[in-house]
Amino acid sequence: MAGKFPYYFLLFALFAVVPARAQTPEQPSRVPGLFIAPLAEMNGYGRKGPAFGGGFAVGFGDGVTQGFRLLYSKEAGNESLDALEAAFFLRFYPFGSNVTAGFFFQIDAGAVLFAYKSSVSFPAEAGSLVLGLSAGGRFPLRDRWHLELAVRAGYPHIAGLGVSVVYLF
Numbered sequence: 814m815a816g817k818f819p820y821y822f823l824l825f826a827l828f829a830v831v832p833a834r835a836q837t838p839e840q841p842s843r844v845p846g847l848f849i850a851p852l853a854e855m856n857g858y859g860r861k862g863p864a865f866g867g868g869f870a871v872g873f874g875d876g877v878t879q880g881f882r883l884l885y886s887k888e889a890g891n892e893s894l895d896a897l898e899a900a901f902f903l904r905f906y907p908f909g910s911n912v913t914a915g916f917f918f919q920i921d922a923g924a925v926l927f928a929y930k931s932s933v934s935f936p937a938e939a940g941s942l943v944l945g946l947s948a949g950g951r952f953p954l955r956d957r958w959h960l961e962l963a964v965r966a967g968y969p970h971i972a973g974l975g976v977s978v979v980y981l982f
């Protein structure tokens with residue numbers, strides 16, 4: 814049972830950021846700005862070069878968005894350093910309080926697990942706190958679909974450049 818704790822923790826963290834409300838016929842529930850986004854990123858998790866990764870983000874809110882992101886990165890080249898990052902974020906859209914698109918700033922905080930010459934497993938070989946700042950933009954594609962581009966800087970990844978396709982519920 815003790816070996817499954819991290820998986821339960823990640824599942825709990827995912828459900829903790831998705832609010833649940835009761836629905837009644839008189840007043841159907843609507844979560845403002847609820848979204849899910851598969852993402853791809855190039856970041857500084859590599860020891861000798863960049864790392865490339867993929868994952869997803871889920872969040873909610875208009876004007877101020879909160880959420881959770883999970884990213885698995887693998888170093889490019891001959892080195893074999895893998896990183897699994899789980900972070901909560903708080904995003905601010907400075908040009909309006911009811912917007913879900915446009916320019917944004919974001920604060921990230923969480924944890925990252927590292928593995929050298931193997932995939933990340935529990936317990937991990939090494940880990941660290943993740944702290945970062947991001948800036949980017951979300952651009953509408955279709956009715957509920959958006960393209961999101963972002964750059965980030967922080968610890969321990971130093972820098973990152975990401976793209977995601979956002980589905981807004």
